[in-house]
Amino acid sequence: MKRSIFYLFLIFSISGFSQIGIGTTSPSASLDINGNVRIRSVNQDPDTDVARDSVLVISKDGTVNTMEAVKIISAALPxxxxxxxxxxxxxxxxxxxxxxxxxxxxxxxxxxxxxxxxxxxxxxxxxxxxxxxxxxxxxxxxxxxxxxxxxxxxxxxxxxxxxxxxxxxxxxxxxxxxxxxxxxxxxxxxxxxxxxxxxxxxxxxxxxxxxxxxxxxxxxxxx
Incomplete structure (x- = not known):
């Protein structure tokens, strides 16, 4: 019973604040991580049309955004x-x-x-x-x-x-x-x-x- 109340409290807390901070007490995004991120495994997407528009880039303020792959390649080309x-x-x-x-x-x-x-x-x-x-x-x-x-x-x-x-x-x-x-x-x-x-x-x-x-x-x- 106590465990159920705790889970309900956690769910309502996350929904109410809408922002989660890891390594920070003042998150500025839905998920704000102050530190390194490690992903042990990632599934490969066989759809090249999806991959063309789903490259993740990090802006100057640390926010993760998507950018078309062709724009990244063009910027890197001489x-x-x-x-x-x-x-x-x-x-x-x-x-x-x-x-x-x-x-x-x-x-x-x-x-x-x-x-x-x-x-x-x-x-x-x-x-x-x-x-x-x-x-x-x-x-x-x-x-x-x-x-x-x-x-x-x-x-x-x-x-x-x-x-x-x-x-x-x-x-x-x-x-x-x-x-x-x-x-x-x-x-x-x-x-x-x-x-x-x-x-x-x-x-x-x-x-x-x-x-x-x-x-x-x-x-x-x-x-």
């Missing part, structure tokens, strides 16, 4: 982006100001969704060392220019560039119309990368070949 132009025709860029952001508006891949196709800007999600490469190719009508090249910018500041004169004869480039630039950059989360074309071309604009074999960029996190 950056890998390749971008180009959506048009395979000529892409005209004004150079009246001396330089112009290259309007890459298409992606071959972007593993962590870090390149904005509208602003043509890469924003790093994670701290690290990044390998950055950009290449552009002008049309055969580029003509004479004492300066024509491509820039890599970090947070709006030129970090690397490749620029030299271009000579055209009867509408044909006598010097190679391709400009490329490559560098390693140390980025912190939130830092941006953009690409610009520069030149003092008499026509005040440049036509770039739009095919992804001619004009494109790549960004790869190596550390």
């Amino acid at each position: 950056t890998a982006v390749k971008g180009n132009f959506s048009s395979s025709g000529l892409v005209n860029l004004s150079l009246l100001s001396g330089s112009q952001t290259i309007t890459f508006d298409s992606e071959a891949f972007d593993m962590n969704d870090e390149f904005d196709l509208t602003s043509h800007t890469f924003t790093a999600n994670n701290d690290g060392i990044y390998s950055v490469y950009v290449q552009i190719e002008a049309s055969s009508s580029l003509g004479i220019a004492t300066n024509f090249g491509v820039q890599i910018l970090k947070n709006g500041t030129v970090e690397n560039r490749n620029s030299f004169a271009n000579v055209g004869i009867l509408g044909t480039n006598a010097t190679p119309p391709v400009r490329s630039s490559q560098t390693l950059l140390q980025l912190t989360a939130g830092d941006t990368i953009t690409f610009r074309v520069e030149g003092d071309i008499a026509l005040g604009s440049v036509n770039l070949l739009g095919t992804d074999q001619d004009s494109y960029f790549t960004i790869h996190q190596i550390r």
Whole structure:
């Protein structure tokens, strides 16, 4: 009889407080454990669709939550982006100001969704060392220019560039119309990368070949 009364008292106590603390006298969740947790055996779930959305993670305040497995994997994967132009025709860029952001508006891949196709800007999600490469190719009508090249910018500041004169004869480039630039950059989360074309071309604009074999960029996190 006494044992039954004790069990009833325990049940009503748990129901009334709705929070149980182990190793703490002030629980802040239905079950609040202050200490290590040991589970001796766990059944395996054969349903991969269930497992995909049932990964347990611990937040900064110690609360256990679920998160989609694909999000965890994506966050752990290093950056890998390749971008180009959506048009395979000529892409005209004004150079009246001396330089112009290259309007890459298409992606071959972007593993962590870090390149904005509208602003043509890469924003790093994670701290690290990044390998950055950009290449552009002008049309055969580029003509004479004492300066024509491509820039890599970090947070709006030129970090690397490749620029030299271009000579055209009867509408044909006598010097190679391709400009490329490559560098390693140390980025912190939130830092941006953009690409610009520069030149003092008499026509005040440049036509770039739009095919992804001619004009494109790549960004790869190596550390």
